[in-house]
Amino acid sequence: MAIGILLVGGFGTRLKPLTNETPKPMLPVGGLPVTERQLLAAKKAGIKTVILATSYLSDVFTPYFGDGSKWGMNLLYAVESQPLGTGGAIRNAAALVNFADSNEEFVIFNGDVLSGHDIAAQLEFHRANSADATLHLIEVADARAFGCVPTHPDGRVIDFLEKMENPVTNSINAGCYIFSPSVISEIPGGEVVSIERETFPKLVKDGRPVYGYHEQSYWLDIGTPAALFKGSRDIVGDGFHAGPGCTIGEGSVISGGSSIGAGSTIGVDCAISNTIIGDGVEIGDNCAIADSFILHNSKIADNSKILGKYISPSENLPISPQ
Ligand code: GDD
Ligand code: MG
Numbered sequence: 001m002a003i004g005i006l007l008v009g010g011f012g013t014r015l016k017p018l019t020n021e022t023p024k025p026m027l028p029v030g031g032l033p034v035t036e037r038q039l040l041a042a043k044k045a046g047i048k049t050v051i052l053a054t055s056y057l058s059d060v061f062t063p064y065f066g067d068g069s070k071w072g073m074n075l076l077y078a079v080e081s082q083p084l085g086t087g088g089a090i091r092n093a094a095a096l097v098n099f100a101d102s103n104e105e106f107v108i109f110n111g112d113v114l115s116g117h118d119i120a121a122q123l124e125f126h127r128a129n130s131a132d133a134t135l136h137l138i139e140v141a142d143a144r145a146f147g148c149v150p151t152h153p154d155g156r157v158i159d160f161l162e163k164m165e166n167p168v169t170n171s172i173n174a175g176c177y178i179f180s181p182s183v184i185s186e187i188p189g190g191e192v193v194s195i196e197r198e199t200f201p202k203l204v205k206d207g208r209p210v211y212g213y214h215e216q217s218y219w220l221d222i223g224t225p226a227a228l229f230k231g232s233r234d235i236v237g238d239g240f241h242a243g244p245g246c247t248i249g250e251g252s253v254i255s256g257g258s259s260i261g262a263g264s265t266i267g268v269d270c271a272i273s274n275t276i277i278g279d280g281v282e283i284g285d286n287c288a289i290a291d292s293f294i295l296h297n298s299k300i301a302d303n304s305k306i307l308g309k310y311i312s313p314s315e316n317l318p319i320s321p322q
Pocket of ligand 1: 010011024054083086109111174196221223
């Protein structure tokens, strides 16, 4: 069965300050880290071994995921002391499973994407075409911030154009792509490589079989505060989500797709809307909180008024999640 690689080593610059203490993929959406949602999606497609390619704040992942057995999966960690770029990270991660002798495909996930697409169908399409690489493609209204991927009607990729001012198509790299093992050995080892700016364009230019798998399912890159909050609200729906072991005091109203992590306590007579609250947070009585992100283990005093803030046990900074 194919092996998964999650690219979770980026700095999450556009999400700052939310990523000051938490790597982007570990930010909770609808009560679970993005990475956990991706692991569950990989598992559903039959993938059992997943390698986390970490770099920035790499220490945060292992205590949460361990060896993966809690999810019935086998998790490995490839840590880059300096970020190797997306291509370098893939090559470095694949080395953990001896890719040169492997017959198994690698399914690579950008670690900041929520996608409802059918990974097993993408894998089938890859095999049916005897492709070297197969990208999940999605249509977006504005393709400028993404990798633009024009294809022939049969799905064969014509070009790969990362972040262009005048996109030639609305069809973009949705951040889940499959590589046959031979492709991995062509990525130079031990150096910084961009899969988007170097590997994909070269494969296409060399006439290699690179295909696009079009599936217009739920899709979101959570790379900005507005997108992260939207992703969480999309999962939660109109009401709110409360994780296991939460207590909510009498008279408190939680709304606007807010999400409360496991073991958190909300006092009495609080009003909380459009807010993401991590695990083990303690919120006092009579607090009004909106459009805010409260990190794991934070404590909020009685009568606090919090609007558009990032709060952690050590920081209190403004954010604009709209
Ligand atoms: N391990 C590791 N090392 N991971 C990295 C590194 C690195 O040096 N650099 C980036 N990543 C991870 C990020 O953490 C993220 O999960 C993923 O690679 C993609 O990086 P982003 O910084 O989020 O890229 P982007 O959103 O601008 O563009 C990418 O995603 C789009 C879809 O959301 C590209 O792949 C585009 O082509 C694509 O359309
Ligand atoms: Mg991204």
